[in-house]
Amino acid sequence: MSTCITEVRGNAAFLSVHEDIDLITRPRIEAAVGALPGSVTEVTLSLAGASFMDVAGLRLLHGLRDRAAGGDCGFAVTGLGLQPTRLLRLAAEIAPEERWEDFLPAPLA
Template sequence: MDITTAIDGTRARIHARGEIDSHTLVPLRAAAAALPPQVTDLQWDLTGAPFMDVAGLHLLFNPAMHDPELRVTVTGLGRQPLWLMRTAAETNPDVFNLSRLLPCAPSARTQPAAS
C-alpha cells in the first residue's frame, strides 16, 4: 500500500494505491489520524485502489469520521469498491449512508466486472 497525503489549508486528500484490506487498514487509519486539527475537509482518493474488502467499509464508515466538523468524501472508486459500498448501503442504509461520502452516487447498482 502506498499512501500519499496532501494538505492545503483546511483540506486534505489521502491517495491510497493498492488493495484495501485488514493489512492496510491500520496505515490508512494512521494517515487520517495524523491530519492536523485544522483539517475540516478530507477526501479519500481511491483511484489506485482496485479492490476493497470489508476493511474499506470500516475505514470509510468509521464513527470517528462522523465528526460534524469534518466533511469526508471519496473519489476515484473503481467498480468493485463501489459495488461493495452500494451493497452495504442496500443492506443497512442507516449505517452505510452513501450520500455523505458520495454526494453524486449513481442511482443504478454497479456490479463488479466478471472475471
C-alpha cells in the same frame, strides 16, 4: 509504493490510496488520517488507486465518516473503482441504515 499519499492545502487534506483496502492496509490508512494536522476541516480520500476493497474498507469508511462528523469535519470519497462501487452498493442494499450510498457518486441526471 506507499499505501497512502497525503497532501495538505490550507484546511483541506487529500489522501490517495495506492493499494487494495483490506485488513493489512486499513491501519496504515487510518494512521495517515490520524496524523493530519488539527487545522484540517475537509478530508478527501481518493480510492482511484484501490481496485479492491473488502469489509475492512467498509469499516474504514464508516470509521472515518464518524470521526469527521465528531470533529466537525467534512469527509468525501472519490475515485471509486468498479469493485469498491459494487461492494458499497451491496452494503447499501443490505444495511441502508448505515448510509453507504453517501460514499457513492451521485447518479447522472
